[in-house]
Amino acid sequence: MASNGNNHVSTKPPPEPSPLRKAKFFQANMRILVTGGAGFIGSHLVDKLMQNEKNEVIVVDNYFTGSKDNLKQWIGHPRFELIRHGKALPVVCLFLQIYVTEPLLIEVDQIYHLACPASPIFYKYNPVKTIKTNVIGTLNMLGLAKRTGARILLTSTSEVYGDPLVHPQDETYWGNVNPIGVRSCYDEGKRVAETLMFDYHRQHGIEIRIARIFNTYGPRMNIDDGRVVSNFIAQAIRDEALTVQLPGTQTRSFCYVSDMVDGLMRLMEGDNTGPINIGNPGEFTMLELAENVKELINPEVKIITVENTPDDPQQRKPDITKAKELLGWEPKVKLRDGLPLMEEDFRGRLGISRKK
Numbered sequence: 001m002a003s004n005g006n007n008h009v010s011t012k013p014p015p016e017p018s019p020l021r022k023a024k025f026f027q028a029n030m031r032i033l034v035t036g037g038a039g040f041i042g043s044h045l046v047d048k049l050m051q052n053e054k055n056e057v058i059v060v061d062n063y064f065t066g067s068k069d070n071l072k073q074w075i076g077h078p079r080f081e082l083i084r085h086g087k088a089l090p091v092v093c094l095f096l097q098i099y100v101t102e103p104l105l106i107e108v109d110q111i112y113h114l115a116c117p118a119s120p121i122f123y124k125y126n127p128v129k130t131i132k133t134n135v136i137g138t139l140n141m142l143g144l145a146k147r148t149g150a151r152i153l154l155t156s157t158s159e160v161y162g163d164p165l166v167h168p169q170d171e172t173y174w175g176n177v178n179p180i181g182v183r184s185c186y187d188e189g190k191r192v193a194e195t196l197m198f199d200y201h202r203q204h205g206i207e208i209r210i211a212r213i214f215n216t217y218g219p220r221m222n223i224d225d226g227r228v229v230s231n232f233i234a235q236a237i238r239d240e241a242l243t244v245q246l247p248g249t250q251t252r253s254f255c256y257v258s259d260m261v262d263g264l265m266r267l268m269e270g271d272n273t274g275p276i277n278i279g280n281p282g283e284f285t286m287l288e289l290a291e292n293v294k295e296l297i298n299p300e301v302k303i304i305t306v307e308n309t310p311d312d313p314q315q316r317k318p319d320i321t322k323a324k325e326l327l328g329w330e331p332k333v334k335l336r337d338g339l340p341l342m343e344e345d346f347r348g349r350l351g352i353s354r355k356k
């Protein structure tokens with residue numbers, strides 16, 4: 001049984017897969033559910049999973065932050081299925097509808113559970129729905145894993161470390177999180193989701209994997225997503241000033257999306273439950289990031305400072321020793337190589353070409 005090296009080993013064998021999966025007539029394909037599969041990271045993960053002819057991929061998404069456009073190349077493909085919901089109810093409600101009141105009665109072998117708005121602007125917009133998504137959504141996916149015997153991977157977040165007092169952050173750090181702040185719906189929500197994963201693992205023998213994702217960027221991010229890399233790139237392309245939130249010395253470590261997807265798939269296929277940090281340890285202040293974007297994308301653009309929001313973590317950098325040792329994974333794409341790839345995608349979508 002997989003362990004995270006911290007005595008979290010389940011005493012129970014994993015539940016038996018559905019008898020259907022063993023039936024003679026049943027195809028040998030691996031059936032993989034991706035919640036949030038129309039989103040930024042989810043859709044890149046789907047692309048990679050679909051490259052393997054043995055995979056059937058089922059996406060559940062409510063399009064709150066994801067978009068059908070991200071999956072257009074797979075719609076109609078015989079190994080691909082998209083579960084979407086009607087338009088009568090507000091989008092987040094619809095998401096919860098399927099998770100809460102309509103259990104997903106499908107047979108799956110693996111579940112990548114990504115569903116949740118990840119941009120602070122979006123997750124703070126309706127915090128009650130955000131925490132419900134993290135708690136009830138994860139509970140229901142664990143219920144599905146229990147019934148089908150599927151292995152489930154949760155994309156948790158570096159936000160579980162809060163405003164960290166250790167640097168860099170390794171997986172043994174328990175975090176410095178405000179339980180009643182405006183970010184709590186997300187960071188505390190993900191912390192409860194991790195707890196649920198381990199409780200199902202210990203109590204029911206569910207095969208779990210937990211990735212703690214650090215800031216990720218790349219093509220298909222929402223243009224007005226509100227996160228720093230997408231903001232700066234869109235601002236530089238539109239000739240608008242880059243808005244560095246104060247103090248500007250706060251740091252983040254940015255991982256290119258293809259590296260992230262590679263890390264998630266290695267974690268799913270490997271033997272370790274995690275939690276495992278998946279992120280790029282290259283650390284930048286927000287002022288340095290702005291300088292890089294200015295130099296690479298638009299040397300004419302201004303950099304200004306603006307007010308920040310409460311509880312913004314002041315430093316963040318993953319210790320990826322565990323990912324290197326246990327998954328043989330480390331990121332390959334440097335920030336200065338990844339930013340131009342994202343610029344190209346944003347220019348295409350904004351319809352603004354580079355000045356000669």
Ligand SMILES: O=C(O)[C@H]1O[C@H](OP(=O)(O)OP(=O)(O)OC[C@H]2O[C@@H](n3ccc(=O)[nH]c3=O)[C@H](O)[C@@H]2O)[C@H](O)[C@@H](O)[C@@H]1O
Nearest residue numbers: 118120157159214215216227228231243244245250286312
């Ligand atoms: O990108 C991510 O992966 C993470 O994004 C957010 O976490 P955060 O690190 O706060 O992401 P941003 O909103 O991109 O902010 C990063 C830093 O940039 C600053 N910022 C943001 C936007 C902007 O226009 N200017 C600016 O300086 C913020 O103050 C903050 O210090 C989410 O909360 C995480 O769950 C998610 O994993």
